[in-house]
Amino acid sequence: MTDRGVRDLGWDDSLYETRPQHEADAARTGPPAPGAPDGGRAQRAAGTRRRRGRRALRWTAVVLALLILGTAGAGYAYYQHLSHNIRKGKRNSGASNVHKTPTNALNILLLGSDSRNTDANLKLGGAKYTRGDKPRADVIMLVHVSADRSNMSVVSIPRDTRVPIPKCTDPKTGETFPATTHAIINESLTHGGPGCTLATVQNLTGVYIDHWMMIDFAGVVKMADAVGGVEVCVRQNVWDHPTPDQPGGSGLKLKAGRQKIYGKTALQWLRTRHAFESDLGRAEAQHMYMNSMVRELRSQNVFTDSGRLRNLAEAATKALQVSEEIGTPKKLYDLGMELKSVPSKRITMLTMPPATDPENDQHYIPDAVNAPRVWAKLVHDVPFDDNGAKKPPKKPAESGPPARPAADIPVAVVNGTAGDSTGTPVNGRAGVVAGLLAGQGFTGAVKAAEAQPSATTAIAYPAAQGAQARSDALAVAKALKLPVGLVKESSHVASVTLVVGADWREGTAYAGGADPDAKLPDSAGALNGSDKSTCMPVYAPYRWQ
Structure with missing residues (x-):
């Protein structure tokens, strides 16, 4: 603007x-x-x-x-x-070596906290003795807006996912929390605020996150009422209440069918887990709610009602806490304008493909094969939908200048294998892959001294060296039979740099898990923003007559 x-x-x-x-x-x-x-x-x-x-x-x-x-x-x-x-906080308060890519893609971390540190939040659930406790992240969503602003992807990370949490420092108190390799991701919020959760998600996904935004229970209620209600659907009557086998519950009680929900009921919908069987079901219900809100807002002529606009602005600014670099109305407005061109049919809601945590069957870890496919699409700015304009076929790699002789191409090989759910590197992995390249004639391939945890394998080439560097990087990819889609330019490298990610922890042949052109796995439960047909099934113990 x-x-x-x-x-x-x-x-x-x-x-x-x-x-x-x-x-x-x-x-x-x-x-x-x-x-x-x-x-x-x-x-x-x-x-x-x-x-x-x-x-x-x-x-x-x-x-x-x-x-x-x-x-x-x-x-x-x-x-x-x-x-x-508007309440503000530090963007990043944890250890992370993930760098911003030279593309104009935009990544935002959305958090819903379970804070009960105000009277308004206590009224909405939770025992009084929890007041004063540090909030945890009940909802964690990574929003990716493409560089050309044509499409948007929203990836939910289940709150009970076990991941490494890096060393973090609370920007308010100065307290430092040591890194841990076996923690539940929602605990990251207690280790240094939203900035620690941002660093944790960056390390998990390999995606640089530009901003974070957080909303608590009371904020959700205010916003749901300000919007005027959102339509949801359940296949059976639902009551998410305590049972002999499962204490707790959101209190959500609805009759089967489509209906609008408001205020506290909207919060109950977004928090319901047991009646929707699991955290994965809850994420699906949250995606339905968000997509429905798009359609609701588009059907309203809110711009002709100045009083309503002010009410919405009041609710929004009071509900939100944001990272400090976007902490003014003008900057939030500019950010909003970045999002306005994405049509519903180009919005995709999905969940990180999970696997059962071998240490606790009530928890998850990222699926070792399918999760990297999702992260790769985000890192390489590949849309999750097929509704965009069909692009012309890619020019063959040979259309650029020929690559230099393999022996004349310096290649830095970085060990990124610690970028998985365990945070444990495969010692010597960079040296092994450098040896593979040397065997293909790339005698200038050397292992880098510093590791860089990454969920996905990638090849970066110096942007300043242009087409020649790209051709050299493509030659490296061809030698190792890596997908061309893993090759990207970067302003942060001095030579062709191969990061061996957590998706290639062993073997001499790349399995292709992080290929950004790979099909989206079914376990991601992708939901298109224009889909009006979804209706949540209710787990049998929580149905009522």
Whole structure:
């Protein structure tokens, strides 16, 4: 968005952060509209955007917050009020060597905390003795928006997944938590806040995460009511209540069929696990809810009701906690504009393919074959759906300059095998693969001294060296029979760099688990954003007559 467009909406941080009210007013030109605190420009700008605005709102309460902020600008005082509502925290508070790729893809970590540290949250569930406890991450979702903003993927990571949690430091207290290799991922939030969970997910997936956003129980209720309810569906009557075999439960009680849910019932829906049989069922129900919210918002003409817009903006800014680099209304607005062009049919909701934890059958670990396929698609910005415009066939690799002789291509081989659910490296793995390359004539292949945990194998070449470096990297891929899709340019490497990921821990032949062009596994439970037919089955013990 241009600087002028930002000023016209009254959302210019430089104006609001450095200039008093009377100077900001004086900077505007033209006679003010009667009763318009910003000279009427926000109303006129909103009017010109109304048709686009109806398409702008997208899938979840968190993203709704971003986009509402962009339409509710009403001058300095209101901007400052919304700014005061927003709570901020450090983006990353844990050890992670994952670097941002040179593409323009956008990755956001969405967290739902189980905090009961306020009266409002205690009223929604939980014992009083839990007040003061550090919250855990009940919901963990990684949102990937493609570099061209044509498609979006949302990957849920079950809260009971066992993963390594890196060394983290709580930015509020300065307390340091040592790294652990056998922990449940939702505990990462207690080790240093959302920034520790971000580092944990980065290490697990190999995906650089630009921002995080977090919402608690009370925030979900506020947002559900502000939206006006969301339609869900259950196949049988459901009551998620305590049973002789299973204590607890969300309290969700609904009759079979399609119906709108609001407030506390929406929270119960998003938290229900037992009646939907498992964490995987809960993730499926959450995906249904988010997709349904997209359709609900698109059916509403919210941009013509300024009062409702303000109510939505109030609810959104009070409900959210965000990483500090996006912690102003203007920056949240800009982020929302990054998301507005993605149509429902190009949104895919899915779950990390799981395997049963051998140490506890109530927990999960990432499926060693299928999870890397999901991470590879995110890392390489490959869409999960087939609804995009058909692209012309890729040019053959030979269309660029020929690769240099193998002996003249320096290759750094990095051990990334610690990037799996155990966090345990295969010692000497980089040396083994460097030896394989040497056997193919790449005598300049050497193992790197520093490891870089990565869920997926990848080959990076220096962006500054252009087509020649790409041809050299493709020659390395061909020698090891690696998929061409694993080859990407990077501004962080000085020579062709092969990271041997956790998907290639043994053997001389690559199994292909991280091929970004591989088919999405059925265990991911992918749901397209335009699918209106889904209806949750209810586990038999939680059905009622």
